[in-house]
Amino acid sequence: MPALSWSEGLALGLSFMDDTHKEFVDLLAQAEASDDAALPAAWAALVEHTADHFGREDAWMLATGFSQGNCHSLQHKVVLDVLRTGQQMARAGNLGPARQMIQELALWFPQHAQSMDAALALHLRGVGYDAETGEVRSPDALPAMEISGCGGASCS
Numbered sequence: 001m002p003a004l005s006w007s008e009g010l011a012l013g014l015s016f017m018d019d020t021h022k023e024f025v026d027l028l029a030q031a032e033a034s035d036d037a038a039l040p041a042a043w044a045a046l047v048e049h050t051a052d053h054f055g056r057e058d059a060w061m062l063a064t065g066f067s068q069g070n071c072h073s074l075q076h077k078v079v080l081d082v083l084r085t086g087q088q089m090a091r092a093g094n095l096g097p098a099r100q101m102i103q104e105l106a107l108w109f110p111q112h113a114q115s116m117d118a119a120l121a122l123h124l125r126g127v128g129y130d131a132e133t134g135e136v137r138s139p140d141a142l143p144a145m146e147i148s149g150c151g152g153a154s155c156s
C-alpha cells in the first residue's frame, strides 16, 4: 500500500483542483514504487507536475486578490525548492533524500490540501472563478484588500 492514497477526504469539490491532486497522489505512488533505476525519472515527473500544479494555484491566487508573497505561495516555493534539491541529488546517484521526501510528502500533502488548498477552493468558489477562462463571475466578492495569508484559519 502506498504511503498516500487518494480518498474522498482529500477532495475539495472543485474538479480542476481535485484532478491535479489525484495526479499528484498517483505520481507520488509511482515514485515510491520505483526501483533505484526508475526513481530519478519518476521523481523528475513528480517535480515537473508539482511545478505546474503550484504555478497554477499561484496564478489563480494572484488573479483573485492574493498578494504576491502570500503564505500559501511561499509554502509552494519552499516545498518545490526541496523537491528540486532531491532531484539534483537523485540525478547524482544519491536516492536517499528523494525516498525520504516521499514519506514526508505523504504526510505534508493531506495537511496542505485540507488547509491552504481548501481555503483557496472556498475562495475561488466564492468569487466564481473559472479556471478555463480566468473569468471572475462574482467580482463583487473579490477582497477589498490583498490577502497576504492563505485565506483560511490555518495560517498565522
Ligand SMILES: [Fe+2]
Binding pocket: 021, 053, 057, 113, 117
Ligand atoms: Fe494543490
Ligand SMILES: [Fe+2]
Binding pocket: 054, 057, 072, 076, 112, 116, 117
Ligand atoms: Fe497549494
